[in-house]
Amino acid sequence: MPRKGTIALITDFATVDGYVGAMKGRIKSLAPRVEVIDITHQIEPFNLRQAAFCLQNSYPYFPDKTVFVVVVDPGVGTSRRGMVIKSSQHYFIGPDNGVFSFVFQREGCRSYAISLDAFHEEIADTFHGRDVFAPLAAKLACGKDILPFLEPLQDPVSFLNSPRQIDDNQLMLEVLHTDHFGNLILNFSKSDWILRGANEDLTVVAGQHRISGIQKTFGEVAAGETLITWDSTGFLQLAVNMGNAAKELNIHSGEKVRLEL
Amino acid sequence: MPRKGTIALITDFATVDGYVGAMKGRIKSLAPRVEVIDITHQIEPFNLRQAAFCLQNSYPYFPDKTVFVVVVDPGVGTSRRGMVIKSSQHYFIGPDNGVFSFVFQREGCRSYAISLDAFHEEIADTFHGRDVFAPLAAKLACGKDILPFLEPLQDPVSFLNSPRQIDDNQLMLEVLHTDHFGNLILNFSKSDWILRGANEDLTVVAGQHRISGIQKTFGEVAAGETLITWDSTGFLQLAVNMGNAAKELNIHSGEKVRLEL
């Protein structure tokens, strides 16, 4: 019996309370040959943007048919819907609250709402990760039919905003995400840049700071200096070599910076 | 050669020092086909209650014959005993210091003390996780006989207290555990509640705060409001919707609250 199927987990549960353990136990009980891979359990409590960004940074590299379970779910047990997404290569399971925003933007997707009525076992209203998402993921990873648990879903929630045009040469960008190193990732991708035929002489104006030119990597400027570079998935980012750009520039997720092309 | 056996780990080692890595390496060397699953390595140093709670939140969901290794072990190398527990479904290995309190309460168990004299390899007095518990877990998960390493053990350590009756309608409860979200989990379970024939009109008095009624889930009250709900394993808990009850109510593990039925 070879290994069959992969489930990758993203949660804001931390690991210390055993909630992630419960999900893993549930999956292994239902699908002993499926491999469970931790992406992270360190999403800040309720931080949907951080979860969405973590997912977009990792999912494209996983094998076909990997099932991603994302549980950052402040609305658990209320009327917020649980959902399953099928893209051309992967499956995604979690709440319909924006955590899959990047997936909708990048992939042709079919989206389904999870019907709790189809479950025969008791569901804890505070823990769909263990009682709804994990069992569905286990079935899916084993190749079982989960359509009886699903209904069509229109208009899934997304929070992605496009850059706002100020004039011909200026855009108002948004900080999508601040990573663990303090790098500030902006909602302007390499493809946006190519489409506009822009060059490397661009400037980002962030509060009192003006940073110009696109560097190849962090070490191209002196330690402590601010730079612009492409992040490893192709978003423009502000960074400080050997330092923390979010702290140095005092800018955070959701805030605006100006891009001069 | 299919996979054979599962070992799940709970420690207070964090991962940064490589101690967990050493345990995993030891297990994989002795039992290459056994799967090692991380429950957590983020237990606060020496916090036995937190480890016990993490274990009880996760172990019931794991497949039969899973071996749980719990290493929160401030007394390592002293006269405190190492132990192995066999319940009807699972095995547990770790120090006899209370980390298995919930297991004794819930399961019919046979308990054994580990005899260090039966080990032929050198044992570091500061690291039984690597030199005692991991090798025994590897043998057990492979289906090998570990009885030569064991002796009968009476009266294993437990720290669980029952609620204290104040009068016919009032109980003094204890905060068993504060979870990562700040939810306060109390030593009063759904079965205690059913046995008493109580109803949903109960009140918890916590310092200056009175919270009444049992909610189905967090989102049933407005953001920032305190509520009572059942946690996902059936303990009564105090929570704040989208907030942190431990901080808002200024109550912590081990402290008392009053329950009015």
Next chain:
Amino acid sequence: MPRKGTIALITDFATVDGYVGAMKGRIKSLAPRVEVIDITHQIEPFNLRQAAFCLQNSYPYFPDKTVFVVVVDPGVGTSRRGMVIKSSQHYFIGPDNGVFSFVFQREGCRSYAISLDAFHEEIADTFHGRDVFAPLAAKLACGKDILPFLEPLQDPVSFLNSPRQIDDNQLMLEVLHTDHFGNLILNFSKSDWILRGANEDLTVVAGQHRISGIQKTFGEVAAGETLITWDSTGFLQLAVNMGNAAKELNIHSGEKVRLEL
């Protein structure tokens, strides 16, 4: 198809941004049957010493042919070399910046530099973990030939210092590492001690503090008291029973203490 090969990961990425997820996805896509084991992703950003120590604490216990990938890499994308090391039992992949210092000290090694010119796919200058080290590790763990990607490498970087002799009975030691419990690990090993024919009456002078005698384990002194013991890989360490020696003694990694034999 049985499992084949093991890759163990050490990074300073944390997990929250999905960078580790990307590496795992890449490995699983290239080598589905290889097992990926987390040692840690919690190395402090850019802390090469901590990564080196974590590696030396864990690698000796892993099965033959395990591939260790260490990505603490502030110089990524600059002229710093990526490297592959083959010891008698294991493989190591990562930047040539000192993270393998203990490996060179302990093992007979062959070292190779990674030639980026041999890669056909695009390499992000900020993320060799995903685009260089993970793919090479996947190939190596599968038993594929990676010599086409390698060149001979002389003089790999190491930061290990020997203890400095003050006089016949005194050595100036260095704190190699402060672990998660605050234990201070010193650059003086049990073999150094045996070679010198020293006895257990040694004293460590750390600032205002004098600590004498080697204890078997933490619990041999009262709670809160400082002690000297051998750490679990054979280095001399300063510890506080049930406490944090780094905080109590106010000493940190890289600082000096005096050893009187």
